[in-house]
Amino acid sequence: MTSSADPPPEGPSGGPLPAATDKGLKGGALGLFASTVIGLASTAPAYSLAATLGVIAAVAGVQSPIIIVLAFIPMFLIAYGYKELNEVDPDCGTTFTWASRAFGPHTGWLGGWGIVAADIIVMANLAQIAGQYGFQLVGAQGLAHNALWTTVAGVVWIVLMTWICYIGIEVSANLQKVLLTVEIVMLLVLAVTALVKVYSGSAPATSLHISWSWFDPTRIASVDAFATSILTTVFIYWGWDTCVSVNEETADRNRTPGRAAVIATVILLLVYLLVTTSAQSFAGVGSHGNGLANPENSADVLSHLGDEVFGSGAFGQTLTKLLILMVLTSAAASTQTTILPTARTTLSMATFKALPAKFARVHPRFLTPTWSTVGMGLASIVFFVLLSRVSENLLADSIGSVGLMIAFYYGLTGFACVWYFRKVLRLSPRALWTKGIMPGVGGVLLLYFFVDACLVYAAPDYGSTSWTLPFPPHWQLGGVFVTGIGSLILGAVLMLVYRVISPAFFRKEIIAVSSHAGHGRDDGHGKDDGHGGRRGKRS
Numbered sequence: 001m002t003s004s005a006d007p008p009p010e011g012p013s014g015g016p017l018p019a020a021t022d023k024g025l026k027g028g029a030l031g032l033f034a035s036t037v038i039g040l041a042s043t044a045p046a047y048s049l050a051a052t053l054g055v056i057a058a059v060a061g062v063q064s065p066i067i068i069v070l071a072f073i074p075m076f077l078i079a080y081g082y083k084e085l086n087e088v089d090p091d092c093g094t095t096f097t098w099a100s101r102a103f104g105p106h107t108g109w110l111g112g113w114g115i116v117a118a119d120i121i122v123m124a125n126l127a128q129i130a131g132q133y134g135f136q137l138v139g140a141q142g143l144a145h146n147a148l149w150t151t152v153a154g155v156v157w158i159v160l161m162t163w164i165c166y167i168g169i170e171v172s173a174n175l176q177k178v179l180l181t182v183e184i185v186m187l188l189v190l191a192v193t194a195l196v197k198v199y200s201g202s203a204p205a206t207s208l209h210i211s212w213s214w215f216d217p218t219r220i221a222s223v224d225a226f227a228t229s230i231l232t233t234v235f236i237y238w239g240w241d242t243c244v245s246v247n248e249e250t251a252d253r254n255r256t257p258g259r260a261a262v263i264a265t266v267i268l269l270l271v272y273l274l275v276t277t278s279a280q281s282f283a284g285v286g287s288h289g290n291g292l293a294n295p296e297n298s299a300d301v302l303s304h305l306g307d308e309v310f311g312s313g314a315f316g317q318t319l320t321k322l323l324i325l326m327v328l329t330s331a332a333a334s335t336q337t338t339i340l341p342t343a344r345t346t347l348s349m350a351t352f353k354a355l356p357a358k359f360a361r362v363h364p365r366f367l368t369p370t371w372s373t374v375g376m377g378l379a380s381i382v383f384f385v386l387l388s389r390v391s392e393n394l395l396a397d398s399i400g401s402v403g404l405m406i407a408f409y410y411g412l413t414g415f416a417c418v419w420y421f422r423k424v425l426r427l428s429p430r431a432l433w434t435k436g437i438m439p440g441v442g443g444v445l446l447l448y449f450f451v452d453a454c455l456v457y458a459a460p461d462y463g464s465t466s467w468t469l470p471f472p473p474h475w476q477l478g479g480v481f482v483t484g485i486g487s488l489i490l491g492a493v494l495m496l497v498y499r500v501i502s503p504a505f506f507r508k509e510i511i512a513v514s515s516h517a518g519h520g521r522d523d524g525h526g527k528d529d530g531h532g533g534r535r536g537k538r539s
Contacts, residue, residue: 043334052233053301057293081442084258103415105510118238133328179330397478422436
């Protein structure tokens with residue numbers, strides 16, 4: 001409610017706030033706890049640590065814990081931008097919708113594409129991990145290292161998770177609660193056991209006692225090492241925005257999703273910091289033997305660490321099996337929660353005529369996106385199978401490129417928040433900080449990491465593959481750079497093609513561009529509503 005003395009809150013064009021578009025989704029299905037669980041599960045904490053902890057240690061050394069903290073900062077700041085934008089415009093298109101309102105349809109479309117492309121690429125790696133760990137769990141080590149059978153198993157995982165997302169958001173949320181519980185409990189058991197062994201003197205000779213110097217950012221080797229390790233670490237935080245993308249299916253959709261996003265990022269910081277510090281303390285950061293930076297273990301740090309931490313006894317082997325199960329369920333959970341935001345992004349884009357109308361269809365019984373959900377699953381399968389058959393090195397480089405797209409669309413959302421609320425930033429200190437400074441700084445940090453990483457990734461010796469441009473001057477470029485920037489260029493080409501096919505959205509006939517974010521006033525009676533009005537104490 002606004003105070004009777006206040007003008008009504010205004011939207012992007014000086015008129016009413018943007019009305020929530022009814023897309024037919026099941027409203028009120030999720031509460032704060034379920035939304036937070038979805039945000040946490042989407043990041044796949046166990047899988048993310050297993051896949052990146054070795055890479056971070058190789059670049060940052062014993063400074064890995066402070067890298068975990070520093071990478072949290074832009075994520076937390078951007079999460080606040082999501083929170084503020086969602087309060088006034090709870091649309092499941094998130095970055096697509098908000099960037100379209102702030103900067104125009106072309107920027108918004110590319111923001112939506114950034115979400116879709118990043119999710120399709122990461123689905124390939126999630127499916128591969130799920131396939132490998134599924135075979136490891138049952139002791140089929142030969143199949144776990146067989147490219148054909150891990151591809152088949154990965155495809156089965158994608159199909160299964162797509163089906164779960166298809167049959168209902170509540171089914172998805174309840175499954176996530178179970179999977180996330182297994183994941184967090186096993187990570188805590190691993191971390192505590194490792195620290196107990198370190199300080200009881202039963203850890204390997206490479207073990208280290210925790211030192212405050214690990215948290216000194218000035219000891220990081222170089223600026224490039226800093227930027228590269230931050231962008232790699234940003235990947236392990238990525239995914240919390242899923243709880244905002246299901247905002248139209250959440251109770252109190254204006255406030256709950258944003259709160260869940262902020263809570264999820266803070267919990268992730270605590271979990272990642274504990275596991276990283278304990279793992280480094282137990283194994284060290286050497287490039288041989290147990291060291292976290294050993295390239296032979298970099299693709300699966302937690303599995304190797306579990307063998308060492310839990311030991312070879314019957315109970316230890318049981319815990320190691322549970323650790324493998326944890327990474328498997330983590331990858332499976334993230335497979336499911338990666339489908340959710342992409343399906344809802346394309347649903348929103350289709351609703352606003354930025355994609356074919358079929359993608360806006362919702363199942364009459366399950367109240368979930370139909371074409372958008374199935375289309376995400378099929379696109380992920382095609383991409384996964386093609387890259388698996390062409391080259392495992394190409395698949396590895398494609399995963400490395402995801403960081404560029406994460407920085408792109410998260411950073412874009414931060415800038416969109418500042419521009420959308422630009423007229424109300426002076427109304428109160430809270431508005432200035434939460435709608436301006438925090439998301440703005442987050443966007444600037446991610447832009448810097450994006451540019452610096454592009455320079456690093458472009459080196460032909462970076463990553464597993466390199467490409468030579470077919471036209472003069474025939475530059476050689478790293479495969480990670482080519483995949484990341486190439487994906488964004490592909491999105492721009494698809495956007496131009498669809499603008500010819502369906503120009504209404506691109507002519508600003510569907511979503512109004514924010515030229516005026518409100519002229520309300522701060523009368524001291526209530527909380528700033530973000531558009532110049534105040535939510536007063538009286539109605």
